[in-house]
Amino acid sequence: MQLLRKFRGANNEGSLALILLVVVIGMSLLNPVFFSVNTAFSILRAATVPMILALAVLLVIISGGIDVSFPVVAIGSAYTAVTICLKTGFDPGLPAIFGMAIIIGGLLGLVNGFVIAKFRLPTLIVTLGTQGIFFGAMLVYVGTRYYPSLPASMAALSGVNVIELTTSAGRAYLHVLVLLSIAIALIIWAVLKYTMFGRSLYAIGGDVEGARRAGIRVVRTQLLIYVLVGMVAAIGGVAYVVMSRSANPQDLVGGELDIIAAVVLGGASIFGGRGSVLGTVLGVLLIQVINNSLLLVGVPSAWLRAAVGLLLILGVGAQAVSARRSAQRIHTVDTGEAVRPELEKVS
Amino acid sequence: MKTEHAQPETGANSFAAMNNRIGRVVADAIGRTLRDRGVSRMLIALLVAFGFFAVMKPQIFLGPINLQNIMVAAPEVGVIAIAMMLAMLTGGIDLSLVSIANLSAVTMSTLFTIMTASSPGLGDSMTIPIVLLGLLVGAACGLLNGLLISLVGITPILATLATMQILNGIAIVWTGGKTLYGAPAALTTFGKTAIGPVPMLFIVFVLVAIVIATVVRSTALGRKLELQGANPVAARFSGIPSRSVLISSYTIGGLLAGLAGVLFLCRNPTASADYGASYVLLVIVIAVLGGTNPNGGFATVAGVVLATLTLQVVSSGFTALRLSPYQYSIAQGVILVVVMILDTIDWSRPKWRKRGVTTDSASLQTTQVGTIKKDKEQE
Numbered sequence: 001m002q003l004l005r006k007f008r009g010a011n012n013e014g015s016l017a018l019i020l021l022v023v024v025i026g027m028s029l030l031n032p033v034f035f036s037v038n039t040a041f042s043i044l045r046a047a048t049v050p051m052i053l054a055l056a057v058l059l060v061i062i063s064g065g066i067d068v069s070f071p072v073v074a075i076g077s078a079y080t081a082v083t084i085c086l087k088t089g090f091d092p093g094l095p096a097i098f099g100m101a102i103i104i105g106g107l108l109g110l111v112n113g114f115v116i117a118k119f120r121l122p123t124l125i126v127t128l129g130t131q132g133i134f135f136g137a138m139l140v141y142v143g144t145r146y147y148p149s150l151p152a153s154m155a156a157l158s159g160v161n162v163i164e165l166t167t168s169a170g171r172a173y174l175h176v177l178v179l180l181s182i183a184i185a186l187i188i189w190a191v192l193k194y195t196m197f198g199r200s201l202y203a204i205g206g207d208v209e210g211a212r213r214a215g216i217r218v219v220r221t222q223l224l225i226y227v228l229v230g231m232v233a234a235i236g237g238v239a240y241v242v243m244s245r246s247a248n249p250q251d252l253v254g255g256e257l258d259i260i261a262a263v264v265l266g267g268a269s270i271f272g273g274r275g276s277v278l279g280t281v282l283g284v285l286l287i288q289v290i291n292n293s294l295l296l297v298g299v300p301s302a303w304l305r306a307a308v309g310l311l312l313i314l315g316v317g318a319q320a321v322s323a324r325r326s327a328q329r330i331h332t333v334d335t336g337e338a339v340r341p342e343l344e345k346v347s
Numbered sequence: 348m349k350t351e352h353a354q355p356e357t358g359a360n361s362f363a364a365m366n367n368r369i370g371r372v373v374a375d376a377i378g379r380t381l382r383d384r385g386v387s388r389m390l391i392a393l394l395v396a397f398g399f400f401a402v403m404k405p406q407i408f409l410g411p412i413n414l415q416n417i418m419v420a421a422p423e424v425g426v427i428a429i430a431m432m433l434a435m436l437t438g439g440i441d442l443s444l445v446s447i448a449n450l451s452a453v454t455m456s457t458l459f460t461i462m463t464a465s466s467p468g469l470g471d472s473m474t475i476p477i478v479l480l481g482l483l484v485g486a487a488c489g490l491l492n493g494l495l496i497s498l499v500g501i502t503p504i505l506a507t508l509a510t511m512q513i514l515n516g517i518a519i520v521w522t523g524g525k526t527l528y529g530a531p532a533a534l535t536t537f538g539k540t541a542i543g544p545v546p547m548l549f550i551v552f553v554l555v556a557i558v559i560a561t562v563v564r565s566t567a568l569g570r571k572l573e574l575q576g577a578n579p580v581a582a583r584f585s586g587i588p589s590r591s592v593l594i595s596s597y598t599i600g601g602l603l604a605g606l607a608g609v610l611f612l613c614r615n616p617t618a619s620a621d622y623g624a625s626y627v628l629l630v631i632v633i634a635v636l637g638g639t640n641p642n643g644g645f646a647t648v649a650g651v652v653l654a655t656l657t658l659q660v661v662s663s664g665f666t667a668l669r670l671s672p673y674q675y676s677i678a679q680g681v682i683l684v685v686v687m688i689l690d691t692i693d694w695s696r697p698k699w700r701k702r703g704v705t706t707d708s709a710s711l712q713t714t715q716v717g718t719i720k721k722d723k724e725q726e
Contacts, residue, residue, distance in 0.1 A: 066504075068628065115684060115688070119687070119688050119691045120691065121687050121688070121691065122641050122642075124440075124631070124641070125631070125635055125641060125683065125687060126684060126687070128628050128631060128632060128680075128683065129632070129679075129680040129681070129683035129684040129687070130680060130684065131628070131680065132628075132632075132676045132677065132679045132680030132683070133676075133677050133680035133681060133684070134680075135673070135676055136673040136674060136675070136676030136677030136678075136679075136680065137677055139671070139673035139676075140671065140673045140674055140677065144673075254624060257442065257508055257511070257512075257627075258512075260508070261508055261509070261512065264505060264508075270502055270504060270505055271502070300520060300523075302516065302519040302520045302523070302524060303516060303520055304516070305512045305513075305515055305516035305519065306512065306513045306515075306516025306517055306520070307516070308512050308516075309508075309509040309510065309511070309512030309513035309514075309516060310509070310513060312505065312508065312509035312512065313495065313501070313506070313509040313510075313513075316501050316502070316505045316506070316509070317495070317499045317501055320499055320500035320501050320502075321499065321500065323500070324500050
């Protein structure tokens, strides 16, 4: 029992891993083609950009907020960097392009963070507003053009693979940017686990007032969160542009809720204070595996959205029901702790 | 908003007395409406926006075609925004509204096409049942939301995020991602008719607004919705059946989304799964601009109607000035953020001055003051 509980993990990572395993085994039995290095590599490739963006969102969600502007920040900073390079005709090299995008992303994040932390406005509403501003500003001041080819250094990266294998089903490639997403996952995991900043995120997400009284500089931390989210999103944006071998300013935008769904599926609480890198990684992978499976089984990929929605209801619903049960066990009405003092006073 | 209902049945036979009374009721209703910050603020914004564009480009902006366009385009967004307002009133949010509207439009269009295929003319003669089915689909989806939120206990934002994905997924699969053509001719005609200068669609919008405003303001259900949003714990202790209140709130929201689906078909005899994808976030913007408290407990329909019109005026004004939709997107975001900021500054300024700005943030200080007070009371 103890072992079982430990396996389940703090945020249901265990259950999620189990579901992922069941889907993989089930699919392999149904269609042997599924169980191959090629499939694994292509799933990893497809998961790269959603993974980076989901990790960015995870930071916000742990701190108790919601960000819907991150896809615009991602594509906006990558597109701006590409435009600058192409317009000036000067290719500063890969690190400089990444650096440029990260700086732009960080600045956009700073705008979010400033408005949210300074004026204590609801994060959803603020990022809704800045999403419109960033998107419009990018298209008006940077451009609306679709670039079918990238600066040479980025284009070179598009074709770089870490592993190239020849299997019975043809050649399998593992794209180099998959490593980038793994590196970001590890860095964010370490930040959340071992740094003061990471622990502050959980504290603020759990209870802002409590965090403030514990001596955490709430405003500064919040500002930093959104800057960081902007920077990580920018990396995701550049990765997206590199992998799609073209730069289109209208891409990614509109997919924000899909990414948030993946993070929540990964066990992060939308109220903040809970969530893990492992859960998020599993959530993103599960969605990509299901996407891939649907195609192999011959179900139109249009069902993917419905499947994700259904998973979300099952996952969150199970959590809600079990939370209600445990609340009943300690003899309170289902909101738990908050109600009890009043009850005692009345009686 | 309530003036239309204020038909006094006085026994007074003097016309002057009746006139007086109507005047008082109207003045009272207007005064009460204007006292809401959301309403007066949006009224000013609407007048300023209208005046600005009227001065900048009178020949285009004030042309009858442009004004009619504003009134034809506003209803579908406005009705969904009112539905969003209802969800926010109870402290929730409904992300699935646009998906519901599209599913309802797709259902109606498919049914019409099937009927017409089986025998020409059948589809047109069955207009009313088709529309009723569309509304029913909306209400059923809303009921699903309500059940997930109240019975299962899923947070509104997640429950409706999930149903948004599911309903949208169903619509995509159903249509195969294509746009469906076909709608009862009566609907298209209805969308084109106008009483004098006012299109029928706009009249429908105003009627919906009046009905919902009456429900919110003058019925027991409306009061329960407000209390549920203002303080769920207090609501439960005062014996308010939270579950049925939430279920009815989301069901009405779904019904309104179904109606929006009908309005889609009135404007254009086409239906697709991803029509109005930008509406999801736009209606949240409208609801918040209209003075709806996103944390629940406060909302006015009049504010939402005015906010809808303001954004529509700005949108068509930008077109009249030959600005791009992207510039409109900037304006929309700026309006939202600035209005929200002005809102907070208004009430936090005195404390700001008094206490200096050395500590974390202005409004954290208010919470601090609040909690300290509470602590003292407990001692």
